[in-house]
Amino acid sequence: MYEIGYIVYQKARIxxxxxxxxxxxxxxxxxxxxxxQGLKRCKSKKIRFYVSGSLMLYLIAMAIYYYLRNK
Structure with missing residues (x-):
């Protein structure tokens, strides 16, 4: 019974x-x-900074996630 639950868990995890x-x-x-598209048209440097900064933070977070998942 335990093996069936573990197999179901692994399939759900995948x-x-x-x-x-x-x-x-x-x-x-x-x-x-x-x-x-947005940064080409945007004239505010503050908005450009926040958009590019949030994109970089997201990419760093995903890199850490994939590194830890495949470790």
Whole structure:
């Protein structure tokens, strides 16, 4: 009985990881597109700083997540 529960847990974990990977890929592509389009038109340096800074923080967080997940 324990083995069946463990197998179900592993399958759910793999599905969750694949879902997280897909969401991250979509978010990263969207953020790069929006940052590229928006920063070209934006005249405020403060907004440019916040957008590029938040994008960098997100990419660093995802790099740490993938490093720890594959460790």
């Amino acid at each position: 599905k969750m990881e694949v879902t997280i990977d897909i969401i991250n890929a979509v978010v990263i592509i969207a953020m790069f597109f929006l940052a590229d």
